[in-house]
Amino acid sequence: MTVQEPLTLQRVGPLIAFAEVSLNLGRTTILDSVAFQVEPGSIHALVGPNGGGKSSLIKTLLGQMPHQGRLSLQWPGEPGVIGYVPQALEFDRGLPMTVDDFMAAMCQRRPAFLGLSKHYAGAIGQALERVGMQDKRKRRMGALSGGERQRVLLAQGLIPSPQLLVLDEPMSALDEAGIQVFERLLQDWRQAGITVLWIEHDLEAVGRLADRVTGLNRRVLFDGPPRQTLTPERLLTLFSTHPRTNGSAA
Template sequence: MTAGGPRIRFDGVGLTLGRTEILRDVRLSVEAGSVHALVGPNGGGKSSLVKALLGQMPHRGRLAIDWPGAPGTVGYVPQSLEFDRGLPMSVEDFMRATTQRRPAFLRRPREGMADIDAALDRVGMADKRLRRMGALSGGERQRVLLAQSLIPNPALLVLDEPMAALDEAGFAVFEHLLRDWRRDGVTVLWVEHDLEAVGRLADRVSGLNRSVLFDGAPREVLAPERLLALFSARPRTAAQENREPADAAALEAAVSAPARPPDGGAHPPLGRMSRSDRRVVQ
């Protein structure tokens, strides 16, 4: 059981890469303990906003995480996991590497395994713990990413299209996890393209296309006319921005790259940020 999750405030947040404006005057609040979805077109700035929250992109304006007490654990689930599928790394090896801080040669043989067992069981992957990561399907790998975000129990979860590769069984697992997080008071910021799932599962939804075009309860804002406006208002093209080709390539690389730790240091476990990494609160 976690302590209560934080409230997140975006107050006039903007982000520019080269000559391209990615985010403009983003203003929204994610209430403590809520499941808040971000929807919008590709290139509309959703992943960039997530990276600004995680401290991976410089931004204008104010971005604050208001904890109810001492800061808790921040969990992060990326869209996908890029790795050499030929590596002889099992699911268990991956979980131990991404959820434990101590070097392998300093760990006791079963250190942390109870938490790993419980997390894999929650996502239906306990029976595949010894399978090689490269042999898993895309949906199974995504479930492993969900599992590693559960260790330690997060108070804030940032999910960047976690349903992208899930199969039907994975959808059921994800829905169950969302219910558990809501029950436990975890704050969830969820980037998602599946509007049907958002309509059923989110407490609140914001439409983002460089700026916030709507924000409210799903039943109120997921109306055809609002969605048409959201997905029709395209971000400006490279020609409109009059940027150089090199700027366009740098932009695409920066936005599509997975979130990385600041200072070029060792990457923290994919599913969490240590307290020393929490530099997003100003």
């Protein structure tokens, strides 16, 4: 009898290492010696209170904010593509911008008013299909629901095909159908070996879907598998205004 070895997923995403990363704006400490790692090809959630530094940490990763300490991406080969999905989209809803127009503006250098370039048309169509928005490509962005706009934001984060995805509360505006789409995408990214750093406030979703979770309230209060770290005591400490200095870590 032959025992088949389990298939090992190829990891195309990088390892992310935060080493004593600090950020101060004036006299305000935003991040205080943040240190943890995101394993390559993993779904890593970042949780914590509003104002706890989650989005600021993401901005340091994307090179948008100065910081102290060391932040490194260790790619398995040549540096790959980083995709980013913001929490929300602010725009004038009266603009006559269709979904196709928005995707063209975000994904190609050619001016959006000239339409989709042949180079990106196929990829844009596939991305919209994956998020269930293929049939609404000619709808105005301002006429979409909040959940539909969030799906379009997810689609733009897939072009070009990323090896690292940074998600800032992507579930915040999604309806039930959109949440199912997002959960399927997470599974696809895990199977593809893509590294995902995911800010999320839905702790139940984090517990089900993340491989690892870091609790951040200016500094790291815990870091480990969700089942071990998302305990009532640790969550109480995490979401308190002034976290205790001796917050335990897993």
